[in-house]
Amino acid sequence: MRKLFLTVLVVISLAVLVLATQVNLSIMHTSDIHGNVFPVDYATGKSSAVGLAKVSTLLKEMRKSNPYTLAIDTGDLIQGTPLAYYYAKVDSSGENPMIAALNHMGFIASVIGNHEFNYGPSILERAIDEADFPVLSANIVFESSGEAAFTPYIIVEVPVEGDTVRVGVLGLTTSFIPNWEEPKNIAGLSFLDPVSTALEYVPQLREKVDVLVVAYHGGFERDLKTGAPTEELLGENVGYQILKEVKGIDVLLTGHQHRTIAEVIDGTVISQPSNWGKVAGKIDLVLEKNNGKWEIVDRSIVQVSMAGYEADSALMAMFQSFEDRVQKWLDQPVGIAIGDFYIDDPLVARLADNTLIEFVNRVQSSVTGAPISSVALFTNDIKGWKTGPITIRDINAVYIYPNTLKVIKVTGADIKAALEKSAEYFTYEDGEIVVTNSWINPKPLHYNYDMWEGIEYIVAADRPVGERVLSIRFMGKPLEMDGEYEVVLNNYRAGGGGGYTMFQGKPVVREVMLEVSEIIANYVLERVAVSATLDHNWSVGTGFIHTVGWNETLRTISEMYGIDASDIMKYNPDLKRVERIPAGTKIIIYKPALEEVPVM
Known part of the structure; x- marks a missing residue:
């Protein structure tokens, strides 16, 4: 299941002039793409501002503006649309389209999300094998040995004008997957606490890198600034704990909740780019070389809506024949x-x-x-x-x-x-x-x-x-x-x-x-x-509660309201004595808006 990428050299073609003293590093962040490549809503068949084809256009724009641009995904990638379902259930003869799309776009890493397990281990293992990038998760381990089941982290060396900026990316996944997933799909795996795992790995990585990114498929149930409870989501206190308890993180990329978050809290950039590729996180870091060491001197983040971007025609062309088969299958x-x-x-x-x-x-x-x-x-x-x-x-x-x-x-x-x-x-x-x-x-x-x-x-x-x-x-x-x-x-x-x-x-x-x-x-x-x-x-209909008076019977109540006695009995099944109903008994008087029609 594991495909190791502990260190990757990112080659960015630049003329080497002099040693750099300042560099701008950009990170594009996607999450919870859920099988969306094309800008289409499969429920309605209408065009929609979603999908990797639109994100690809933004990524090209970012790289044109700044060649020091890295793309990272935080999971829930290979499941969620009829396109992804068709690949997993009907025709998996070619490459997984989601993996092929990220390969084409030049992503440096993706993280295991909870939905990555939905189609079973064979589909997931094949996706990892096809990826030109590591699929990360440090806190999912083999039950038998305790060893990491996936690549825990990656260190990317970015050459910048005769120097190198080293970027570490630690992958973490929500540990609540056993509460959701079919046991057969996660057999042999254990899901460790992400906070404890981060506390183990972050100090080690901090010594090796200039920029440390924690990419977590999970979110928050507390306000990032005040700590007040916001959403009651199973297990999602973890994101807030990582932010507050794990020191040394420069960028915290999150997902899972489908929220749109762009914050800088105590020097840590925090991103969550909604879902389906509706938006993408654009993180900009300014680094300066001081005393032989790169330091972040400025940081910012925005979530960019895809509504204003055209879809990348080259990317769509790669999968058009597959999409055509999906559309035909949808009507079968x-x-x-x-x-x-x-x-x-x-x-x-x-x-x-x-x-x-x-x-x-x-x-x-x-x-x-x-x-x-x-x-x-x-x-x-x-x-x-x-x-x-x-x-x-x-x-x-x-x-x-x-x-x-x-x-x-x-x-x-x-x-x-x-x-x-x-x-x-x-x-x-x-x-x-x-x-x-x-x-x-x-x-x-x-x-x-x-x-x-x-x-x-x-x-x-x-x-x-x-x-x-x-x-x-x-x-x-x-x-x-x-x-x-x-x-x-x-x-x-x-x-x-x-x-x-x-x-x-x-x-x-x-x-x-x-x-x-x-x-x-x-x-x-x-x-x-x-x-x-x-x-x-x-x-739904009209009605009220009638309090039975002295010497009233089912017949007299029926006549009083012009309702059949059988209807009164139907809506008062606990009513036993119909000739002499005890005074003070509460009886439902009800008339449905529609007559019951038997199903054909």
Whole structure:
């Protein structure tokens, strides 16, 4: 698995004039490229300001301006798009396109990210063998020997006008991979604490180099300046610990969180360039030779958006035939739908259980083992598919975001609060249930309205906000407000995204770090045929809680509200005595907005 590159000589052609006393060194930083070469959104098929082809144009510009430019990637490179999936699962006869792209662009190093393991050891080992640069990680070791499984670091010698600047790059990877990855994909490996590993290596490297870069596939859950908590992400206190506890680091390159960070803290340059190649970090260091030693006298960083850059046509030409095969494959069937998984009307789909949302929730529960799941219909343009062939493009068009899955432990009260939050999506006006204006203006927030599977619930849109969920049941019994339940959500929602603060800081039971679109694709590929199901476990309508008066019966209550007695029983399954209901009993009076239609 290991391909050693402990020292690399970077040859930069320059006329040697006199010994340099000052030099400007630039570093371009990418991370979480996730299989993006072309400037295209595979979910929609439209052009997008992403991908290595655009980054390549920036890199050429940087090198033209400053030949002392190094390019470093911090992981999650070979997984994430249909292009990467096609290479790993369908046709790996040629070079890995992601590795070939970095080879062509002249990267000096990449770091092992957690997603590098997703396709198994053979794909990863082959990628490392094909790379003209080292793939780094000092804290991943062989379980049997404790030796580094990958190249721990690289020392690059940059010739500058008769002298040499030595740049050390130490690679580190989040140690939480065993919480996410399939055990077979990481068999025989141990993941050591990155902070302890950095404390071991940094002092050794500091003595050998003029510039020390730590390239860490991981991030932060604390504000870099104040130390205050920001995001509750499993294991991501590590980046902050490295910054504060490991002395001697000039540049800290990070990733994993898909955040955009450009800071200089206590002399350390910190970079995180979002994801997919949307932006790239541009770090500039000014070095002066004093008393025979190079010292950094100035440093700066910016994150450069790719929106203003044209894609490198030469780079795209290298992979165009492969991309053409990918696009053709996207429209080939990978499974068969038995029944319609289709959204005719997005409002209707959000008013009652539907086959598409139920399917996605069932897939999430299946892959994680969590009994309760929730997901959103992200936009009004999502349709799904009808009876017949299902393509990868169909799947990518349904789950359009690069979310992964988290199983968190919550209380029944948390679930109730989340349902109430979603119920704010609706307003009852002039006898109709409509979408609340603030959820669609100034921009649509449909992705923040969740629908659940694994519980049974009803929502009365005409009730006051915070009092709309009339009933929640789990496995045939009322949900216990102080009970604990495992729920699978996407990583955005599990972190409290969309205003779901009730999920912030909850214990993470397990995670699946594949993107949900890939999870759905694998599910369909494994089963070939998938059947549409509809258990009608939830709906939105109108209603309230009736307190039974003296001598009231089911018949008199039914007549009072003009509702069939069978409907009252349906929404009050714990009601046993129907002739003489004890006074003071609370009964749900509810009418769904839509009639239940059996799935075909």
